[in-house]
Structure formats: C-alpha cells, structure tokens
Amino acid sequence: MASVNERTAQHLNFSSCGEDDCSDSSLDDWAPRSVPLRSPSAACQTPKAQRHRVRSATVVSPSLPTSPIPYAAWRKLRLCESPSTPKSLLSKSSLPCSSSKPCRSQRGLGYSLASDPLSARMPSVNINPFTPETMCRNNNHCKRKSRRSDDDDDHIHRLKESQTSSDDEELFLPSKRPAVHSFMLSRYESEFLELGRIGVGEFGAVYKCVKRLDGCMYAIKRSRRPLAGSADEQLALKEVYAHAVLGHHPHVVRYYSAWAEDDYMIIQNEYCDGGSLLDAITEKEAQGKLFREPELRDLLLQISLGLKYIHSSGLVHLDIKPSNIFICHRPGPSAGGEGDSEEEEDGNPSSGVVYKIGDLGHVTSISNPQVEEGDSRYLACEILREDYTHLAKADIFALGLTMLSAAGAPPLAQNGEDWHSLRRAQLPSLPQELSSPFRRLVQVLCGDPEPALRPSASALCRHPTLCRERSGKLAAQLRQELNVEKFRTAMLERELQEARSAVLSPQQHSPAVGKKSGKTGSLPRTGRRLVGRNSARSMSFGCPGL
Ligand SMILES: Nc1ncnc2c1ncn2[C@@H]1O[C@H](COP(=O)(O)OP(=O)(O)OP(=O)(O)O)[C@@H](O)[C@H]1O
Numbered sequence: 001m002a003s004v005n006e007r008t009a010q011h012l013n014f015s016s017c018g019e020d021d022c023s024d025s026s027l028d029d030w031a032p033r034s035v036p037l038r039s040p041s042a043a044c045q046t047p048k049a050q051r052h053r054v055r056s057a058t059v060v061s062p063s064l065p066t067s068p069i070p071y072a073a074w075r076k077l078r079l080c081e082s083p084s085t086p087k088s089l090l091s092k093s094s095l096p097c098s099s100s101k102p103c104r105s106q107r108g109l110g111y112s113l114a115s116d117p118l119s120a121r122m123p124s125v126n127i128n129p130f131t132p133e134t135m136c137r138n139n140n141h142c143k144r145k146s147r148r149s150d151d152d153d154d155h156i157h158r159l160k161e162s163q164t165s166s167d168d169e170e171l172f173l174p175s176k177r178p179a180v181h182s183f184m185l186s187r188y189e190s191e192f193l194e195l196g197r198i199g200v201g202e203f204g205a206v207y208k209c210v211k212r213l214d215g216c217m218y219a220i221k222r223s224r225r226p227l228a229g230s231a232d233e234q235l236a237l238k239e240v241y242a243h244a245v246l247g248h249h250p251h252v253v254r255y256y257s258a259w260a261e262d263d264y265m266i267i268q269n270e271y272c273d274g275g276s277l278l279d280a281i282t283e284k285e286a287q288g289k290l291f292r293e294p295e296l297r298d299l300l301l302q303i304s305l306g307l308k309y310i311h312s313s314g315l316v317h318l319d320i321k322p323s324n325i326f327i328c329h330r331p332g333p334s335a336g337g338e339g340d341s342e343e344e345e346d347g348n349p350s351s352g353v354v355y356k357i358g359d360l361g362h363v364t365s366i367s368n369p370q371v372e373e374g375d376s377r378y379l380a381c382e383i384l385r386e387d388y389t390h391l392a393k394a395d396i397f398a399l400g401l402t403m404l405s406a407a408g409a410p411p412l413a414q415n416g417e418d419w420h421s422l423r424r425a426q427l428p429s430l431p432q433e434l435s436s437p438f439r440r441l442v443q444v445l446c447g448d449p450e451p452a453l454r455p456s457a458s459a460l461c462r463h464p465t466l467c468r469e470r471s472g473k474l475a476a477q478l479r480q481e482l483n484v485e486k487f488r489t490a491m492l493e494r495e496l497q498e499a500r501s502a503v504l505s506p507q508q509h510s511p512a513v514g515k516k517s518g519k520t521g522s523l524p525r526t527g528r529r530l531v532g533r534n535s536a537r538s539m540s541f542g543c544p545g546l
C-alpha cells in the first residue's frame, strides 16, 4: 500500500515535479487502453471490440471512517491545532510541494531544503527579472561586460546580446526554469490530502482524499491521459455536464466540483464508503455468500429510483453495471433524523445500505442522443443496431443484467454466441432459488429483446414485488411508532389524572406552595409539563388572585 501511495503521489504531483523526477511513473496505470474505440455497426452483431475492459485493479484503501476524522488524521491535516477561521485553515493547509523529492525547479534555484527551513516551506519560484534586486545584479553584470567591449556602446544591443548568451541567461533566469504552470500550486495538492487509490477504470483512476478545509472524504477521479482533443475529453465533459444538470439525489453519486490540471480532468465526487457493487459481489463470492432476495429487491428498488430521477430529467445513463453502482453505509432512519421528502426517506432505507448510480461518462439526452456505447456485457441489442427510440429501456435492460450478476450469475459474455443467446431471453441459471414473482420481474427487465415491453423505471418503483418489501418495512416502522405514541399517551393521561386530583384537593397535594407564596390554591410544580408546553398557562386551577 505504501508503495502504491508513493507512486500515486508522484503521478499526482502535477505542479512541482520535473520531467526527470516523473520518468519513473508506473506506466501500467496510465497505459493506453489495449482496444481502440469501436464505431457502431448498423446491423445487430456481436460486439467485437471492448471499450470497457474488466476493471484492471482495485487497491484496497486504508479503512478510515468517512466522518469524523480520527485524531491522527486531523493532526496530519494540521487543522485541529487551533480554533481557526477558514482563512487561517486554508493558509495552514496549503502545502507547497508534497513530493519528498526536491523539485527540479528547487534544484535549479539551488535551494537547500535541509539547511533552509524557510525555503522548505516555500513553493519553488522563478526569478523575476524586473525586481530591483535582479535589475541591480544584471546592471552590474552589464557594466562588467561594457568594460570588456569598448567598441560597443549600444546599451540595447548589449542587453539583447546578454539575453542570448547562455552565460548571461543564468543571471536573468534559472538555467532550468519551470514552465509557467508547473510552479503554480496544484489545486488537488493544496486542497486535498490523498489517502490512497481506490480504483482504476476506463476513464481514469479514483483516489480517496480528505479535503483539508472541511475534513470530509471525497472520491477524486483523474483522467488517465491528457484530454485535449481526445475522445476521453467528451466522456469527461459529459460526466461533468450530467452531474451539474442532475443535482442531488440520494441514489445518484453526488458531484462537488471539477477542474482541469495540466490538461487532465479532475472530478470531485462523494466518497462511497462501501465501494462499488462489483466490489461487494466479488467479496461475497470470495466468502461463498450471495446477495439474497430481500437484498436484491432493495438494490433493484433503489437503482430504479435513481434511474427514474435520471430519466425524468430527460437523460439516460447508458453504462449501468455493477462497477458503476456505489454503496454507502448509512445509519437507519431513526439515527439519521427525519426525512422531509420522499427522496430523503428513500435515501435512508432501514437496511442501512444506500445504492447510488455513479460514473456518468456515457450519459446522453433522450431527445437528442449522442450515444457512446457502454460496457458491451450489459449492452442492449437495440443500441448495437443504433435504434435509439427507447433509450431509457437500455438502462432497464442493463439493470436486469446487473441484477443477474448480483444474484450470482456467471460472468457475462462480452460478445459471441453467449452474448446473443442472453439477448434471446436465454437467461443464465443462478446458484440460488428466487421467488417466482421476483424471477419473473428480472426476466421482464432483460429477457425480452423488444425494448418497449420492458417496464419504465417509474413503473418499477411502484411494482408490487418491490413495494411489498418497502411497505413491509414501512408497516413495521409504523407499528413501532404507534407503540411509542401509545406509551406517551398513557403517561400523559396519568399526569392529567394527577393534576385533576391536585385541583380537587389542593391542600392535600401541595401544601408547600400555599405556605411559601402566602397564597391559597394549587399550582402545577415548576417546570413540570402537564399537557403540552402551554397547558400550565391555559388551564384553570381555580386560584383567584393569580
Ligand atoms: N465515488 C466513489 N466512491 C468510492 N469508490 C469509487 C467512487 N468512484 C469510483 N470508485 C472506485 O473506482 C473504480 C473506477 O471508477 P469509475 O467507474 O468512476 O471509473 P471508470 O474509468 O469510469 O471505470 P469503468 O470504465 O469501469 O466504468 C470503481 O469501480 C470504484 O471501485
């Protein structure tokens, strides 16, 4: 893990690392994909080229809780030493050069990091030729030169000469001066502390980071290659555009920000502490376990809610698959507070697991589609035929196959006869028995080549097979709440009874009140609630004079 972190730190040291320093980057992480992009063919045929490979590597990240940050991590962030204002936090947390190696520019300027603690804290800098100090140095040098060349008294000419001479160049600028962008503080480095790489996908690598200012965890995705003019540029932009339009939904991975650094796109997203659904499937497989039917129904319902939201925004995802569904562990609804909207309630299921749709790189609009095919293993046949009349149903098809994968189906074919037979309603056999209504539902999602016959996401959210689960949970929750209310009512009735008795025989119940105040009559005890907050004021206790 340490070596991975070291490597990634080098990769992401965009600003300060010289070419020579970066030459040992682990090229395998950023290697070009082995298979080129495929242009869609007109006929429905086997997908030949796989734009999407099976995720190549997932590095298990250090197990840090999402929040709160452990004390040690806070100390590293240097954010907890004083109750600071945001401004001071920012200045404290800005780290000039995170690489342990000296930067090329630092070497060029002759800074000794070990001997000069001040320079160790300073970012590497160019020398400005227009500061008085530099001007003075240059003037002295020019005078020395003018003494040497008596026949040439043209000052401008000498200046030009001095600028072209390699000897003089050293005086104006460091011999190896960094490019303009390379000494600017990287936003990634200054704003985030990288904790480790959590995954590598087609588009890029994803890092788990803490934002220095707010102390929260984020998933930061960085494109594999420089983007300008590449096909990935469109994917990256699509992802950002889609996130920006979609806003917040409990079943869509939340987007915070995106920016470009050295022509690489960086996207700051919500960190999902449970990883991807693919990770969860793989982990269960390794333990000889399976997602059971109640969990599968919960998963199907939650992703249907996310898709309903995306589709109702006039967009389609087009790359639904286990590695693009993310898991967040949440406390149950009682611990999480009351949700005041349908979405909030849906985002806090009693199972404590929230599934979220992520990776919006293939999103396109339903009305004006620019289709970039997603993973061929989950691709609907009509998309291969370039029939985009029922685009949203392609997401439903992919969701059906995702359910099969989660239920324990063997790995899906990328192409060939197996690929076709799956799309002719020959679904793979599963290692577990599902109830017939649920099996039929999954069959309807992906077992029919005719997209129009697949249910919409909205219909799925209301489907009795899925809602039964939900209404069962709701009924249990309501029963519990009813019991609490019954108990409260009983308590209040008892208190009321006591209060009534007190009114009927005041001397017997609170003789001290009359003595202390010098007045007759009974008052409710101070701070004691009878019925509701204002009841003491509104009820009459027959105490004239008060
Ligand atoms: N928000 C997140 N929270 C936690 N882990 C994440 C998050 N985003 C991505 N990952 C991890 O990084 C991996 C790759 O991420 P992502 O899907 O965004 O990249 P990609 O290049 O689009 O991959 P692919 O082409 O396979 O879809 C995921 O499988 C997951 O393990």
Ligand SMILES: [Mg+2]
Pocket: 201, 202, 323, 324, 359
């Ligand atoms: Mg992905």
